[in-house]
Amino acid sequence: MMSSKNRGIGMTSQRTRDRMVARLRDKGIRDEAVLAAMASVPRHIFIDEALASRAYEDTALPIGFEQTISQPYVVALMLESMRGGRTLGRVLEVGTGCGYQAAVLAKIAREVYSIERIAGLLEKARANLRPLRISNLRMMYGDGMQGIVEAAPFDGIVVAAAAPSIPPALLQQLAPGGRLIAPVGGTREQSLCTFERTPEGIVERWLDAVRFVPLRSGKQ
Secondary structure, eight states: OOOHHHHHHHHHHHHHHHHHHHHHHHTTOOOHHHHHHHHHSOGGGGSOGGGGGGTTSSSOEEEETTEEEOOHHHHHHHHHHHHTTOOEEEEEEEOOTTSHHHHHHHHHEEEEEEEESOHHHHHHHHHHHGGGOOSSEEEEESOGGGOOGGGOOEEEEEEOSBBSSOOHHHHHTEEEEEEEEEEEEOSSOEEEEEEEEETTEEEEEEEEEEOOOBOOOSOO
């Protein structure tokens, strides 16, 4: 059940979300589908009550389990780059986290699969998402580095944690013409990178410098 504080924030959050979207436009985000999705998803319900007043700041915030919710600009940049102006059928999110990005993805894709390796965090995400009643989102507990073979191929894959290189299983699950976006690098230096499956093979394109938690294998 949403706390009284979060309900109070919700009463004024549409105006606050609109200001957040205006800042995203100012920073160069142009994809109207992504901007509309971010304007409609209440980010504050995915954040602990003590930090909810900061929900629409352009900053990453802790969500427990040594994980973070990405800053809105990074979410928008990743989804804009992954979408590439295309109509998206099935997409995969690696790292459900608190569930916020999955909720935004569900607004821009026909079908969303999200996989999380931390059981407690996945339960938290389910609780956060329950009031939104999203029908086209499926969440799974598992090792995100392995993807979800039975649901592949995917038109888009978003990886919400950084690795020195992209796990081969994820690239193999990318549909022809599909795009994977992920932070690539170690603990000190990371860059967002898109990987697009073309008839000639995988084409890489590097974007902004970022800072994400590390991508880990296994479950906990």
